[in-house]
Amino acid sequence: MNTDNTQAQMRKGILEYCILAVLSRNSCYAIDIINELKKAQVIVVEGTLYPLLTRQKNAGLLSYRWEESPQGPPRKYYELTEEGKKYLVELDSAWEELVTSVNQIRGR
């Protein structure tokens, strides 16, 4: 059985959580988020990120501000809202539980 699809589904499930986690450290330009996610091999192509950012912004988890760019148009810098921070705490907790549960099942 091919594990690629399962892995893709796993990544997809945690992608939104990872975006919030990246932004919890400091406000970021979309490329910064992408670089972090690429480095962690959670994302492969950049296009996946933009609809998620819009969705999270519409859900009130993120906000953004415009900053001038040294070249080209101004850039959007995203940051967590208060609601987003609370949401991330809940996700952190859920993640810990999930990891514990999976490890328990795996016998570690």
Place this chain on the structure above:
Amino acid sequence: MKKTISINIAGQIFKIDEDAFDRLKSYLDQITASFSREPGGEETISDIETRIAEIFGGGQEPPVVVTNEMISEMIKIMGAPEDYSEENASKGNPQHVSQRKNIYNPNSLNARAGRVFSTFWKSVGGFLYLIFRILMISVGSALALLGFVTLFSFVATFFFNGTPLVKDLFEPDILNLNGLLSIVLNSASVLPVIILTAIVVIIPLGVLTYLGIVMVFNLKNNSKIASIVIFSVWVASVAVLGVILSAKLSVYGNHKSVSARIELKPAPDTIYLAPQRKLSDLQGFEKSGIERICFYKSKEYSTVCGSPEVDIIPSDSTISYITIEKKASGKSDFEAYANVRNIDYTYRFSGKTLYADEFYAVRPGENWNGSEVAVRIYAREGTVIKCLPGFDPKNYGLMSTDRKPPVYKVSKEGFEEITY
């Protein structure tokens, strides 16, 4: 040298090869189609375009010339349109592609004209969309209504025919569908044929109704797997039904008939009709049929019987005569003739009276093979034809009022029931 045109992506001017332009436009159109109906979709599209402009190295003077290789590199970074989101990719709506305005050629329109056109196009686009929706609702309503009414009619006639309410609603009047099918099919095939026929008919009608509802309410259909499964079931049902029916219906490939003629000399002024073997003799037979064409089948002996047809026709000469024609089908001419010979139907003309069976029977153990019996009375104009007591004209396909026994008189055009 390749022709280049100027384009505007996210507010930045680029030169682009003509063939690369088509590719980029197609890419952006697909992205737009994917996101334009999503909440915040315009913002997502704008972010993506900004990033694409950045990848192309926008903001330089003179403007960067975008090539096919650069577009390939951009797609490698951003991903193909279907990579953006599985969910969004499946919700793409091409009707919004034409509303896209972020990419245009300033060589043909200056910026002000573009804005005027943009405003105009927004209004026209809105109006066209309104017309489109009205059209969709009208067509959808018609489809849903047609599909539902036909579906309801089919289910009612196919499964509930003969029940008190449905009986008087639909034509043709089918009596005992199971029995009717068992006349032409062997008993084991009846239920599978009913189920397969129901699937073959109900699925398209159901889909028609569903499509109408989708069009009216502008619903989105994401159940591709269900659609594939339903379509596969339908195709398989059609195939199996086709195989079963073609095997069974090959019996009706060749049709033959044999006639007998009885001369009436001298031509009588009155001809009497009397029954010979009567339907009431068929004890334990199950009745089925469509309209007045009735069949009777004995489960015990597996014998199929049918109703003969009697017709009265004005003779074009001074003589009167009667013909008895037996017809049957078979896989070959030989078999068809054999089936004709095997039709069991008795009659005789004695004095002025025609004695004729109320039913004919095919060879015991065989299904109906297209057999028919037609009795035609060719009589001179003015001849009176009287049904004797016990002769029920309805069992011979003859018209009559409720008055019994009926009397007919041959006229120039045909015959009419008369009152003495």
